[in-house]
Amino acid sequence: MDSASNDGLLAWMGPILHGALTTVEIAVLAYAIGLALGLIGAGARLSPWPALRALGTGYSTVVRAMPELLLIILLYYAGSQALTAAYAALGGDGQLAIGGFATAVGVLAFVQGAYMTEVFRGAILAIPRGQLEAADAYGFSRACRFRRIVIPAMLPNALPGMSNLWLILVKDTALVSVIGFEELFFTVQQAAASTREYLLFYAVAGALYLVMTLGSNALFARAERHVRRGQAGT
Amino acid sequence: MDFSWLTDPFYQRYLWTGFVNTLWLVAVSGSLGLALAVGVALAQIRGPRPLALLVRGFTTVIRGTPLLVQLFFFYDGVGRLLPAIPGVQESLLWPLLRDPFFYGALTFTLSVGAYSGEVIRGALLSVPPGELAAGRAFGLSRWQILYRLWLPRGIQMCLPTLTGEMILLLKSVPLVSTIALMDLLKAANLVRDETFLVYEPLLLIAGIYLAMTLVLTAGMRLVETRFPGARPARSRRRRLLPG
Numbered sequence: 001m002d003s004a005s006n007d008g009l010l011a012w013m014g015p016i017l018h019g020a021l022t023t024v025e026i027a028v029l030a031y032a033i034g035l036a037l038g039l040i041g042a043g044a045r046l047s048p049w050p051a052l053r054a055l056g057t058g059y060s061t062v063v064r065a066m067p068e069l070l071l072i073i074l075l076y077y078a079g080s081q082a083l084t085a086a087y088a089a090l091g092g093d094g095q096l097a098i099g100g101f102a103t104a105v106g107v108l109a110f111v112q113g114a115y116m117t118e119v120f121r122g123a124i125l126a127i128p129r130g131q132l133e134a135a136d137a138y139g140f141s142r143a144c145r146f147r148r149i150v151i152p153a154m155l156p157n158a159l160p161g162m163s164n165l166w167l168i169l170v171k172d173t174a175l176v177s178v179i180g181f182e183e184l185f186f187t188v189q190q191a192a193a194s195t196r197e198y199l200l201f202y203a204v205a206g207a208l209y210l211v212m213t214l215g216s217n218a219l220f221a222r223a224e225r226h227v228r229r230g231q232a233g234t
Numbered sequence: 235m236d237f238s239w240l241t242d243p244f245y246q247r248y249l250w251t252g253f254v255n256t257l258w259l260v261a262v263s264g265s266l267g268l269a270l271a272v273g274v275a276l277a278q279i280r281g282p283r284p285l286a287l288l289v290r291g292f293t294t295v296i297r298g299t300p301l302l303v304q305l306f307f308f309y310d311g312v313g314r315l316l317p318a319i320p321g322v323q324e325s326l327l328w329p330l331l332r333d334p335f336f337y338g339a340l341t342f343t344l345s346v347g348a349y350s351g352e353v354i355r356g357a358l359l360s361v362p363p364g365e366l367a368a369g370r371a372f373g374l375s376r377w378q379i380l381y382r383l384w385l386p387r388g389i390q391m392c393l394p395t396l397t398g399e400m401i402l403l404l405k406s407v408p409l410v411s412t413i414a415l416m417d418l419l420k421a422a423n424l425v426r427d428e429t430f431l432v433y434e435p436l437l438l439i440a441g442i443y444l445a446m447t448l449v450l451t452a453g454m455r456l457v458e459t460r461f462p463g464a465r466p467a468r469s470r471r472r473r474l475l476p477g
Contacts, residue, residue, distance in 0.1 A: 062444070065443070065444050065447045065448075066405070066440055066443055066444065066447075067404075067405040067406065067407070067408045067419075067443055068405065069408045069409055069411075069419065070408050070419055070436065070439065070440055070443065073419075073436065074433075074436045074437075074440065077432045077433070077436070078433070081432075167298075171299070171300040171301070172300070173300075174300035174302045174303055175300075175302060175409075177302070178302075178412060185300070185302065185303060188303075189306070192306075192310065192311075198306075198310040198311040198314055199307070199311035199312065199314075199315060200311075202303060202306050202307040202310065202311045203307065203311070205299075205303050206295070206299040206303050206304070206307060209298065209299045209300055209303060210294075210295060210298040210299055213297075213298040213299075214294075214298060
């Protein structure tokens with residue numbers, strides 16, 4: 001590397017780190033919404049009403065059978081059009097500009113929710129029946145049983161799947177660069193094109209993603225120790 | 235919904251090329267990737283320490299970075315440096331190195347090698363050691379034990395997971411639409427740009443992908459049931475039972 005390319009890297013380091021921060025923000029928000037969607041989806045798939053079950057199964061099956069990039073592009077167009085229509089129906093006039101940030105988060109969360117549905121469904125089904133019956137016998141309400149028994153009892157089963165999905169999500173945030181949203185990879189592409197140092201900047205991008213994934217691996221290991229506290233053999 | 239553009243031979247050719255390229259990418263990177271995966275697994279279990287560490291680093295980097303970044307790294311990064319090397323443009327490999335298909339297949343092969351390598355490594359480690367000891371007791375050579383006992387037993391254990399990996403591979407193919415390679419998504423994007431229809435082309439290839447996922451799942455299911463020793467328990471036990 002000559003000094004010119006080092007200057008280019010230094011000049012771009014600020015925007016790239018800013019892009020990395022945006023990537024983390026998108027990922028954290030999409031993950032939080034995805035967790036909620038996953039709980040709702042799992043609740044629907046396990047519910048006694050057939051219509052709700054079909055809805056939950058349809059959501060998780062169709063989304064998981066399609067390539068993420070295709071879904072992101074499809075939802076990007078469909079989502080902005082649907083929101084504009086809804087805005088117009090509510091009496092707003094003209095085009096509603098939804099920010100790229102909201103679109104990126106919404107689309108990733110929708111995809112994430114489908115995968116999370118399956119993780120939570122499996123984890124809830126793995127809770128020994130006796131624990132739920134014991135809660136019923138003590139007169140827990142449904143909501144209280146869900147909060148005090150179902151969630152803590154399923155978390156040890158769900159956490160490995162949840163950590164996998166988080167890693168997939170962090171890497172999937174790079175896909176929203178395709179719809180032109182300015183996150184880490186989009187910034188890196190601009191940097192690479194303007195300095196013509198493609199190899200260098202893509203390696204930097206890879207290193208930053210690696211830091212994120214390896215760092216979150218350590219956090220998830222701690223979380224798993226926490227939810228497994230009191231279990232035999234840990 | 236307006237699908238009248240489907241009768242245009244121009245768009246038909248886009249879609250057909252995209253479809254064929256998608257199948258080729260899956261076939262080439264699936265088979266080369268699985269071969270690499272076996273190497274990755276064995277290098278980490280039995281390889282000399284420096285090689286094992288190197289391979290461990292390879293799987294960590296590939297599994298810790300986005301596939302899209304890897305694709306651009308090889309296509310834009312490595313691909314642009316190659317012509318600068320003297321002699322490369324005159325070499326026999328140049329037509330290959332100029333083809334975006336090569337970079338797509340390379341990226342996906344490495345990806346399958348890293349992800350499936352970890353799956354196969356886990357499966358090989360969970361083959362009961364007694365079975366390998368039995369092989370040694372029968373006087374099989376190390377090579378024979380590897381390809382007649384250890385590998386078949388390991389792969390048999392992780393076949394359903396490998397099915398999942400192949401479906402992930404199929405679903406990552408649309409990424410190549412971002413480089414100059416015609417796949418189904420690229421074809422749909424071209425149709426969209428020229429006809430100003432947004433949903434129809436995207437929904438069409440969504441349907442095609444859904445169908446391909448189903449066919450691939452069914453195909454792998456067939457492999458799973460045909461794989462030697464996949465369902466041994468029932469028939470053999472029946473033969474062992476008296477009368």
